[in-house]
Amino acid sequence: MGRGGRKNKGGSRGGKGGRGGSHVSGERQTYKSFNDLRRDNDNFRKYYTAQKIVSEEEFPVLMEAMRTVLPTNFRITGSRQQAVDIREQIINEFIPYFKDITIEGAEIEPPHPLEWYPNNFGWQFTIPRVALKKSKELSKFHSFLVTETEVGNISRQEAVSMVPPLFLDVRPDHYVLDMCAAPGSKTAQLIEALHSGVDAGQTPGGLVIANDADYKRACMLVHQVNRLNSPNIVVTNHSGERFPNIYRSTEGSGPRQIVQFDRILCDVPCSGDGTTRKNVRVWEKWRPDDAYALNPIQSKILQRAAYLLKTGGRLVYSTCSLNPIENEAVVAHVVDHFEGALRLVDVSNQMPALKRRPGLDTWKVMTRDGVLHDSFEAMPLETAGRRKHMHKFFPLEPKRMEEMHIDRCMRIYSHLQNTGGFFVAVLEKVAPISVDEKKKAAAEHAILVAATEKARAQAKELAESAMDVETETEGASATKRVANDADAADAKRVKVDIAAASDVDDDENEDDIVDGDDKEAKGRNGPYLPDNPREDPALPENPFVFLDANEGELKTILDYYGVKDTLSRNGFLSRIENDAFRSVYNVSDSVRELMGLAGQRLRVVNTGIRVFSRNCVKDAGCAFRLVCEGVPQILPHLPDRCVLNVSFSDLKTLLEQVNPLLTALSEESQERIKNVMPSSSIIVRYDPVARAGDAEQPFTRLTAVLTIPCWRGHASLSVHMDKNQLCSLIHRVLGRYIDRNAVGGLKLANNTRSQEPAAEPKAEVEAEVEAKVEADAAVDDEEVVAE
Numbered sequence: 001m002g003r004g005g006r007k008n009k010g011g012s013r014g015g016k017g018g019r020g021g022s023h024v025s026g027e028r029q030t031y032k033s034f035n036d037l038r039r040d041n042d043n044f045r046k047y048y049t050a051q052k053i054v055s056e057e058e059f060p061v062l063m064e065a066m067r068t069v070l071p072t073n074f075r076i077t078g079s080r081q082q083a084v085d086i087r088e089q090i091i092n093e094f095i096p097y098f099k100d101i102t103i104e105g106a107e108i109e110p111p112h113p114l115e116w117y118p119n120n121f122g123w124q125f126t127i128p129r130v131a132l133k134k135s136k137e138l139s140k141f142h143s144f145l146v147t148e149t150e151v152g153n154i155s156r157q158e159a160v161s162m163v164p165p166l167f168l169d170v171r172p173d174h175y176v177l178d179m180c181a182a183p184g185s186k187t188a189q190l191i192e193a194l195h196s197g198v199d200a201g202q203t204p205g206g207l208v209i210a211n212d213a214d215y216k217r218a219c220m221l222v223h224q225v226n227r228l229n230s231p232n233i234v235v236t237n238h239s240g241e242r243f244p245n246i247y248r249s250t251e252g253s254g255p256r257q258i259v260q261f262d263r264i265l266c267d268v269p270c271s272g273d274g275t276t277r278k279n280v281r282v283w284e285k286w287r288p289d290d291a292y293a294l295n296p297i298q299s300k301i302l303q304r305a306a307y308l309l310k311t312g313g314r315l316v317y318s319t320c321s322l323n324p325i326e327n328e329a330v331v332a333h334v335v336d337h338f339e340g341a342l343r344l345v346d347v348s349n350q351m352p353a354l355k356r357r358p359g360l361d362t363w364k365v366m367t368r369d370g371v372l373h374d375s376f377e378a379m380p381l382e383t384a385g386r387r388k389h390m391h392k393f394f395p396l397e398p399k400r401m402e403e404m405h406i407d408r409c410m411r412i413y414s415h416l417q418n419t420g421g422f423f424v425a426v427l428e429k430v431a432p433i434s435v436d437e438k439k440k441a442a443a444e445h446a447i448l449v450a451a452t453e454k455a456r457a458q459a460k461e462l463a464e465s466a467m468d469v470e471t472e473t474e475g476a477s478a479t480k481r482v483a484n485d486a487d488a489a490d491a492k493r494v495k496v497d498i499a500a501a502s503d504v505d506d507d508e509n510e511d512d513i514v515d516g517d518d519k520e521a522k523g524r525n526g527p528y529l530p531d532n533p534r535e536d537p538a539l540p541e542n543p544f545v546f547l548d549a550n551e552g553e554l555k556t557i558l559d560y561y562g563v564k565d566t567l568s569r570n571g572f573l574s575r576i577e578n579d580a581f582r583s584v585y586n587v588s589d590s591v592r593e594l595m596g597l598a599g600q601r602l603r604v605v606n607t608g609i610r611v612f613s614r615n616c617v618k619d620a621g622c623a624f625r626l627v628c629e630g631v632p633q634i635l636p637h638l639p640d641r642c643v644l645n646v647s648f649s650d651l652k653t654l655l656e657q658v659n660p661l662l663t664a665l666s667e668e669s670q671e672r673i674k675n676v677m678p679s680s681s682i683i684v685r686y687d688p689v690a691r692a693g694d695a696e697q698p699f700t701r702l703t704a705v706l707t708i709p710c711w712r713g714h715a716s717l718s719v720h721m722d723k724n725q726l727c728s729l730i731h732r733v734l735g736r737y738i739d740r741n742a743v744g745g746l747k748l749a750n751n752t753r754s755q756e757p758a759a760e761p762k763a764e765v766e767a768e769v770e771a772k773v774e775a776d777a778a779v780d781d782e783e784v785v786a787e
């Protein structure tokens with residue numbers, strides 16, 4: 001079972017599905033300290049030397065690079081308004097700060113932008129992550145990274161892992177499928193790309209489906225994508241190779257069309273032998289046949305993706321493995337299988353600063369005994385017959401490899417730019433897929449028969465030579481054994497042939513579709529059957545249900561906040577429990593349409609952005625309040641009365657104090673807030689450019705407008721964000737680097753209310769205000785916890 005393979009097929013629960021070190025997790029063993037582990041493996045060395053992945057002189061350099069610990073890498077969320085502010089914060093604050101720091105007498109090399117990553121949004125810091133975490137001197141930077149990661153302004157991600165989504169070239173109107181998405185660092189890039197180029201408040205026309213076969217890992221995806229506040233995302237839980245068809249309804253009796261995607265990412269489960277810098281145990285665990293079980297599932301995922309891709313669409317296949325069996329072999333055989341429908345794209349002009357090597361056009365296959373085999377035909381029969389897919393681990397004929405430009409695949413090695421190892425292939429669908437599957441199966445059958453014939457001849461030859469030495473009993477029995485073995489292997493091969501001829505790579509979905517034309521679906525009106533009968537169609541959560549904006553509680557909410565018609569009324573949904581809902585989510589029109597078409601076919605784990613959440617305040621004007629993550633989505637559609645534009649001084653008061661009294665704000669704000677109903681959500685807006693003249697504004701580097709959900713109590717106004725979001729704002733606005741646990745302390749220390757002189761006997765009105773303030777504070781505590 002390969003790492004991230006199909007241990008948990010379909011809607012599997014639990015288990016590790018990731019790449020890289022996952023093959024060691026879950027095993028009970030005595031762990032040696034990382035430093036004691038041997039960072040070498042004889043078979044690894046022998047295998048990759050034989051593959052000539054780099055020149056002889058370069059090989060030791062590569063091996064050495066693969067033994068060193070990875071630097072820290074991170075990416076700024078480029079689609080956000082504040083991305084530029086975050087980048088400038090690193091350049092103007094942290095880089096000078098690092099110049100003054102030494103650790104154990106050594107100077108620290110400040111972070112630097114990855115030269116191939118667009119807009120200087122990708123960064124590398126030579127200090128490894130563990131050292132960064134432990135170092136007192138670097139705690140300010142560490143706190144910055146942790147907080148900004150939590151709130152979605154930064155993603156910590158291995159540099160090479162950032163590469164595949166960049167080659168997908170996602171645009172706002174694209175339908176994108178991420179086949180094997182968890183934990184979701186590349187999904188985040190896809191969502192960013194979808195939103196970039198779209199004005200703040202505008203919703204792109206496309207969508208991203210982030211899918212993973214492992215349910216628990218799909219749930220990890222939810223956290224990742226929630227940080228990005230996109231209404232254009234759906235998280236699903238299917239085996240990639242069985243990702244269901246979603247049918248477009250068509251008029252009349254013509255064939256039903258399936259929804260196809262403009263862009264598909266197949267970042268497939270793999271052996272992860274390019275991740276030795278991160279997963280040291282790969283060294284001791286590596287085996288030559290690790291890839292055998294992975295190649296078939298990788299191929300099936302890629303084949304399914306090819307079917308689901310639009311003609312003219314682009315697909316990226318990637319692994320963090322160096323093994324040609326998981327890389328070029330998969331790509332070459334799938335491209336060959338589809339006979340001209342897929343082509344490898346020449347991307348040599350894209351991202352020229354990214355150092356890479358061409359794909360291999362020839363390689364050898366190593367068996368567990370360490371023997372290297374040049375071709376399937378030359379393999380001993382016994383070995384060749386052991387695996388149904390063995391012939392697919394080898395290259396195709398040289399001419400075919402050349403014709404398909406296998407060298408257009410990209411190999412990224414650790415020593416080229418101080419990263420992990422990666423493989424990326426960019427494919428385009430140039431014609432609809434219309435393979436005659438039977439013809440294809442017959443061709444594969446012929447290959448196997450030819451190999452069998454050859455083996456039979458070999459066995460005969462051996463038998464005859466053994467007969468020559470009649471007196472040697474041992475030789476005679478050896479002859480018999482060889483002949484029997486050949487027969488047994490033949491029998492095995494026949495079974496293989498039948499399997500190959502009958503179902504062509506075992507994918508029942510393939511038969512079902514010919515590029516958008518559903519042959520079988522016509523007349524199939526029975527109940528929906530899950531693609532994989534072993535998959536339980538029901539997820540543990542209640543399903544999402546679209547809400548009617550023209551009646552019931554949703555109408556009350558929309559009317560209360562005065563949400564304008566510019567926000568589509570069709571995109572509100574929720575999970576209903578006991579006839580009630582706690583939160584309202586919003587999705588784009590594209591997601592709405594897709595979910596409508598898919599019905600129960602899609603196992604939807606999560607979708608959209610949460611925009612309203614049920615209040616726990618008794619006398620609130622509305623039973624639902626605005627939710628922080630939903631603010632960017634809903635703000636452009638709210639009337640002015642829901643928005644309070646503030647000065648820098650008011651912003652500072654709100655960030656520094658616990659539930660500041662309304663009287664602590666400027667007169668201008670107090671005047672404006674009178675028009676807002678008490679016990680209600682309001683959005684505070686600070687425009688640093690418009691307020692550039694504010695005397696107190698200490699940092700000129702802010703450029704993005706800040707929008708902060710607040711609760712307008714009876715006598716106070718309080719920020720309604722979780723602690724990480726608050727920390728992030730305090731970092732950026734006030735230049736104070738505190739971690740989430742210190743936020744309460746900071747606020748209390750600055751609380752003007754606690755510094756007020758002891759009150760004289762209170763007038764009745766004042767006493768009432770105090771009581772209300774206490775009530776507001778209680779609400780605030782409760783709400784922040786609820787977030």
Ligand SMILES: C[S@@+](CC[C@H](N)C(=O)[O-])C[C@H]1O[C@@H](n2cnc3c(N)ncnc32)[C@H](O)[C@@H]1O
Nearest residue numbers: 017019180181182183184185186213239240267
């Ligand atoms: C290499 S990881 C993906 C990493 C991810 N793209 C990212 O950038 O964060 C491979 C993922 O494939 C999932 N997986 C394994 N078998 C699968 C299958 N048959 N179909 C879809 N996903 C699968 C695993 O659960 C795992 O999360």
